[in-house]
Each structure stands twice: as structure tokens, then as C-alpha cells.
Amino acid sequence: MAQGEIKTALIQAAEPLVENLYHCLRCNYCVEMHWEERGIQHVCPTLAHHNPAPGYSGKGYLAAARAMLEGEELPINSLIERFFNCTTCGNCEEVCPVGLQPAHLVKRMRSAMVAQGLAPEPIAAIGANVIEHHNPGAAPLETRNRWAQGLDGIAADAATLYLPGCAASYDAPSEARATVSVLHQIGVPIRLLPPEQARCCGAPLSEIGFAAEAETERHALSAAIARSGCRGVVTSGAECLESLAAAQLANGLTVVHVFDLIERAAAEGRIGFEPKAGVAVTGTVGVLDSCHLSKKSHGVAGAAHYPQRIRALLTRLGCKTAIPADDANYAVCCGAAAGMPQMSPQSAARMAEGKLESFARAGATVILSAGPLCTAHLRRSQVTTLPPVMGLFEFIDTHFRPRPISS
Amino acid sequence: MKLAPLESELAGHGGAAVLEDKVDLLGYRRDTSIAPGGNPAAAVIARSVDDVVAAVVTANRRKLPLYVRAAGSTYAGGANPCDGAIVLDVSALNRILKVDEDRGLVLIEPSVTYGALLAELGRHGLTLGVVPLTGAAGTVGGAIASHGLGTGSPRYQSTGDEVAGLEIVLPTGELMRTGSAALAEAGFFARYAVGPDLTGMFLGASGCLGVITRIALWVHPKPEYQETFALGFPDYESGARFISALQLKDLTHNLWYGAGYEDKAIEARVMAARPQFDRPTLPRFCLALDARGTSEEVAHDRARILAESGRFGGAEFAVFDEIFFAKLRRDNSFWYSYAGYFGRSMCALLMCSMANENIPRFFSVIERHRRAYPQFIWAGGLVLCRRGVHGATIAFYDEREQWDEIRAACDRCCRDLLSIGCVPYKSGRVWAPMMDQFGRYHTTVAKLKKTLDPNGIMSPQILGL
Secondary structure, eight states: OOHHHHHHHHHHHHGGGHHHHTOOOOOOTTTOOOBGGGTBOOOOHHHHHTOOSGGGSHHHHHHHHHHHHTTOOOOHHHHHHHHTTOOOOOHHHHHOTTOOOHHHHHHHHHHHHHHTTOOOHHHHHHHHHHHHHSSTTOOOGGGTTGGGTTOSSBOTTOSEEEEOHHIIIIIOHHHHHHHHHHHHHTTOOEEOOOTTTOOOOSHHHHHHTOHHHHHHHHHHHHHHHHHHTOSEEEESOHHHHHHHHSSOOGGGOOEEEHHHHHHHHHHTTSEEEEEOTTOOOOSEEEEOOOGGGTOGGGHHHHTSOHHHHHHHHHHHTTOEEEOOSSOGGGOOOOSOSTTHHHHOHHHHHHHHHHHHHHHHHTTOSEEEESOHHHHHHHHHTOOTTSOOEEEHHHHHHHHEEEEEOOO | OOOSOSHHHHTTSSOOEEEOOHHHHGGGSOOSSSSOOOOOSEEEEOOSHHHHHHHHHHHHHHTOOEEEESSOOOSSOTTOOOTTOEEEEOTTOOOEEEEETTTTEEEEOTTOBHHHHHHHHHTTTEEESOEETTOTTOBHHHHHHHOOOEETHHHHOOGGGGEEEEEEEOTTSOEEEOGGGGSTTTOSSOSSOSSSOOHHHHTTOTTSSOEEEEEEEEEEEOOSEEEEEEEEESSHHHHHHHHHHHHHTTTTTTEEEEEEEOHHHHHHHHHHHOTTSOGGGOOSEEEEEEEEEOHHHHHHHHHHHHHHHHTTTOEEOHHHIIIIIHHHHHHTOHHHHTHHHHHHSEEEEEEEEEOGGGHHHHHHHHHHHHHHOTTSEEEEEEEEOSSSEEEEEEEEEOTTTOHHHHHHHHHHHHHHHHHTTOEESSOTTTTGGGGGGGHHHHHHHHHHHHHHOTTOOBSTTGGGO
16 A cells, blocks of 8 residues: 555545644643542553553644644554554543544544554454454354353343343353343343344444444344344443444334343332342442443443442442542543454553552452443453452342332 | 664663654644744653653763653743754653651652642642642643742742742753752751752743752642632723732732633623623623632631722622632633633633733733734733732634744734733743843843753753753
């Protein structure tokens, strides 16, 4: 690929965000800041755990795109390294006083790079995996529902379709199983898409720059959902929630997180939770602030304050909760998403450790996650001296007996 | 320009990282100002004082210009390098070393952000005397190196007035401590000790005379109560005379912030929030105040201040406090407050200090520029100090289309401000071309620099040096 062609493609990718490029104050908020009243402790996981050079920062991405737009020659390999080592968590966008969108720029630049055949090998591998196997880890498609073997509460004609998402299906199956168990206990049978119809929601692809392929996957999944004839769709995947919220599903269907369903039923007095004998909750629980469920830059789901709501429910169940010093909306990413674990495994592991440490400092003895991608990543990176990580429903299923309340 | 490997010269000095990739160096070109930036040849991320020493020694050996930088969020260009320079990034020197309640000070590394430091001091029931308006990302070292003021200025004046002593890496690489800490056994507790106040030499010097590596700052009890109110005056002259009276009678003692607003800002804010407001009754000048202390102290001073304002034709201007100022101070969200402007345009800031009698002329300069350069949105504001006031001239511009124009306009504005007796506060590069107007002061600073920095490596061109 000719250098000129690459440069043109990158400039074209940046152009829709040109106002961003010329409105960066260089105030450094996206690099490092601390604002006690707003619960901001730090900002960028990549600067903290991968490389502190400004080229890896929100303002650095904007500066690089502006320099290219103004005709400067920049080393393409350096750009690739920097643009593909962002977790796209969006914390830089949360703190920006001007409302600039560096993480969106990163995704656009990645798309241009991927289209030019410049994806780094680990990123290209994720793309190929999803395209061929419909999941980022290249697990065989036919094993997608293996986690569900032997479970009660699954019926082919159930009204509610459960989409665990790739992470829960393959990497955190205990969360998928616990979710079905909880739903079964409160009288909500679910159906699953047959493995051959199941597809990735597209989020892992769009985050790493495979925009067109992401749309293909999402479209195929949307079509499968429509064909299923279900009347409601719930998911465990934080990324799936964001991706499918943006999709126009047939029959007016909208996708909600399983927690939404549980929270609503509890609020309406339709379900209750009894502590299980012999497995009382001891210690203090921390609720993970998965970026897709806590940052506005991740769309509707990100603006819905999941960590705060989950904490509220757990408190009602009698759990003592630990709140990290950083507010969930400004929490520093654990490094699970956007290809970070594949691109820079050691940096992603350090991010995870940093996240676990922040909860340990807050006094958490166990960390609960409503995002299976984060759950699996944190468990892989688990340092034994830090609090263990559980899926939210795994925790509920272990310690409580949910039951429907008849009116 | 590619330098011969710097890394080998820095090896073994605490793990400094040397950056030479052009993509990374883009981030070191400019600060928040309209001063043009250069293309550095390399940046060194220092992780220890040894790293700082090594960078300074290396720059000397190679006769390379060296510019010190942390957050780079000041607006005078003091951190903007020239082409081919080394940028010494000290942002990793960000530890709070000791909150020393016995001595009433906090000892920190230079790149502690105000946000982090205030949070830590808050846990001890303490706060800083002066906190600049650069927000949660601004560093103490940056504020000291470029002068900083804002919250606390009516009571304590300037950031520099709150410095108990410094540790400096001199341009030749030697380490020096000022004030009482000149005696290692004594440590920091008194700024004025032994002989001349060498601390002051490095305040506002933008790194031209050395690299600040430790700072001792006075700390104060965190006030328990806060209240805001605003006063309106019929014109700038009466407002200026009132400010002098306020200061002379020490009525600023419990004022932690004071801001002066011009007629255009008053009208825009009030009429936007209260369209039914009787426009002709709007004051032309508003002084909005943030009082802190015990509730009794605040109530007592507020009553005295209101009574005093009446002597100058002033009166309480409650609506301004209600619609704007109270929220601004409560949320402590300065930059976010202006996000609407920043979202549409970039902002050129010229910072100067003035005696109170110059306030009317300061606003007339802004009005003149408003007419001369109608393509920009001009605004002026004051920050109340213990003595005198600080003036901010603000011009919103389109960086893509108006870069040369705004720089020319700001250059003229700087000269006009100087001509009426306003002096630059943050000088950096923005005011550097006018430094010859400071006569013997400037030549003496230049001689001082020559003595301390014989190779002229430290921040050349900054402050016109």
C-alpha cells in the first residue's frame, strides 16, 4: 500500500472529527487529573500501565490527526502502535471539559488502518476469528451453548431470548449458567439461539476497527433474533448491550441487560431474595464499573448508571458494599476490551491488577462484575492477594434464593 | 533531527524514558497558550531527581536547549520548546512527600496536581493558600514556575507567596535548597533565612534558571463555611476605588476568591437567565466574592463589605450570584463552565496584573480591541488579590482559520496593556517580545541567567532570555 494512499485514508477518517482537532485546549485533563468532588482519581489506563508517552493520550491522538491533516509526515508504524494500544474506554471523553471525542477518533483511525491492511497481527487475528468463528477467541461455533448443558429453565418456545454474549459463552460460562439459574428460579424461562445461528454482536470488531465486518455480524445476529420469534431479549454482555442498543431490531424488540430485568422485578415487588442457608455473605462486595456500563461515551447503556444501581440492589439484599475512590463514571478501565489483552498482554494484566487494587483499597473482599468480558479478563490476571472476582449473577445464585412473589 | 542516543547517557539514573518518536513529541510542542510551539528533538520523562540532573548535565554537555514541562496547561507558552530542543517532562515527579503538621507545610514533588494535593490535605482538615484556576490537572510546579493565582488570592495574593522553600537542580546540574533548608539539618520551615531570598528567583522563571524538584508549601486550616455574594457598581471607577478600600481595611481577610466582571458579561449572563430583567438598571461593574471562615466571621465581614460598597455607589447584586457565581464556586468547575465557548472556539488568554486605578483603562483596552478586531469574541475579567488585581484578557478565535490574526491581535493587546501600566503576570513566550520594556530589571535577569546557565541551555527565548 502506497504511503500517500495510507495517509489519505487516515486523513479522511479524521475529517468528520475535524472540529475536535482544532478545539483541544491541551489542558491535560485526558492525561492525568484528580478531582475528589467528582470522583476522578486518574484517567488513562494506557498512559498508566502501557506507556506514559503523550502519543498514547487523548490529546496525543487529536494532535496526531491534526498534524496529518496539516500535511505533516508521521511514522505510520508509530501511529499503528499508539492507536491500537487504546482500550477505547472513553474516560478521556468523560473528563474532557470541551466534550471532545478522542476515543471515537481512535476507532475511526483504526478502521482506516484496518481497511488499508495495517492491522497489527493480534488485532487481525481477532478480526479473522470473529469473521470465521463468530467469536473473538476462535472457539468452535458448535460449542457456543455448551455452558448450558444440563440446565433447567431453557425451553425452545420460551418468550425470552437470552444472549449471553461471546465472553460469557466461552470465557465466563459460570456467569451464564448462574444467570439462567436465577431466571429459572424467578419463573423466567429462556431460550437460546441455536449455535449455528448465533453470531457475535459486532462490538469486538467495531472496537478494533473492523467496522464493516462488525455491521455484518450485528446484522446477522439481529436477523437471527427476529427469526426466533421471541418477545424479549436479555443479555449478559455489556458490549452486546451497547452494540445491539444501536441496532434496529425487528418487531420493536429492545435488548436489556439481565440486571435490568431483575432490578425491575424486584422494584415492582414481583421477586424476592432469601439468603441461602450456610452461604451467608461475609465481607464487603465491590461492584465493577465496566466501561460499557458506566461511561456516557458508550451510549445508552453507559449512561444508565449500572454500577450504582447494582450497588443499590445489593445493599437492599443486605450486602455491605465497598465504593472505590474513583466514581464509576470516571473509573479507570481494567483493560479487557478493544483488543488490549491481545495487543499488549502485559499492559492489560497491569491494568487489571490496578483495577483489583483500587477495589482492595476500598475494602472490597470480593468484586462483582456485570460484564463477563471484564470478569474473564480480571480472573485471568488475578493476583492471589487481591480480592477474587465473581460474576454478578454467580454471586446472587451462590448466596441467595430468588423467588417469585405471587400477588 | 535525530540525536545521538540519549538513553545511554541517562542509563542508571532512575529509569528515565527517552522519547524520540515524532508522534509522541507532538504532545510537547505547545501548552494552552497562543504562543507558537517548536519541534523538540527528544523528550526525557524523568522519574527521579537523578534523572533531572542527568538530563541537565547531558543538555549542557551537548549544548542543547532544555525546556521543563509537566502538565503544560498554563497559557503563556513557558513550556513551549524551540526546534531541536530536549523537553524535560517532570510529570512523573508527582509524590506528596510529607504533610508536616508540626511545621505547617506540605513537602511535594513539582508535578503533584492541585486536585491530588487538595484531596490529601482535605483528609488532614487542611488546604492550600492559593489554588490557580487551571483546574484539577494543573501542577503546583507549573503554577510556581509561571506564577499562579486564583482561589485564595484575596487573602494570600499569589502562589509564590505560599512557597516556604524549593529544591532546585541548577542549570549546571548541582542541587540547591533554598531558605532554611539550605542547612540540611534544618529542612524547610522558613523562607527568609540565612541571607537573600533565593526562592523568589525561581518563582515565575518558567524553568529559565533551574528545574524545581521539590516544593515546600504552607498549608492552612480548611475553612468550615463558604458563602458567595455579588456587588454591583455603576462604573469601573467606583468599583476600583471600592477594591482599594476593601484591601486597605483588610476586608479581604476572609475572602478566598473575588472576580470582577465587565458590563458586557453582566448583561449577557443576566439577560440570558432573566430576560425580563430591567436592563437599564444593570450595574456596569460587578465584583463577586467567595467568603470562607466560620459562619460568624463570614456574616460579620459580609455586612461590613456591603456597608463599605455603599460608600462607593455599590449595592448587593444578588441576581448575578444566583444565576452564575454561586454555582461557579460551588461546583469548582471553571474550565467546564466555559466549555460552551471552548466547544465553538479556542481561547487566547493574556494575563496581567495591575494597580486598582488601572481597572477602568484595562477594560477600555478590551473595548478598543473589541472594535478593532470584531472577528473575535473579546472578554475581560479580574481576579481580586490582597493588593491590586489580576486581569485576564480573553479572545475566542478559530484556530484553523484565524491563527495568524489572533496572534497579531494579542501582540497588539499586550503592548496596549503595557502602555497603560498593566504588567505581564504569566510571561512565558507570549510576552517575551516586550521584555525589553522592563529595562534594567530585564538586563539584570539576563545577567543572572548567564551566570547560572553559562551555556544558555535552560528554556532559551522564554521571558525574552
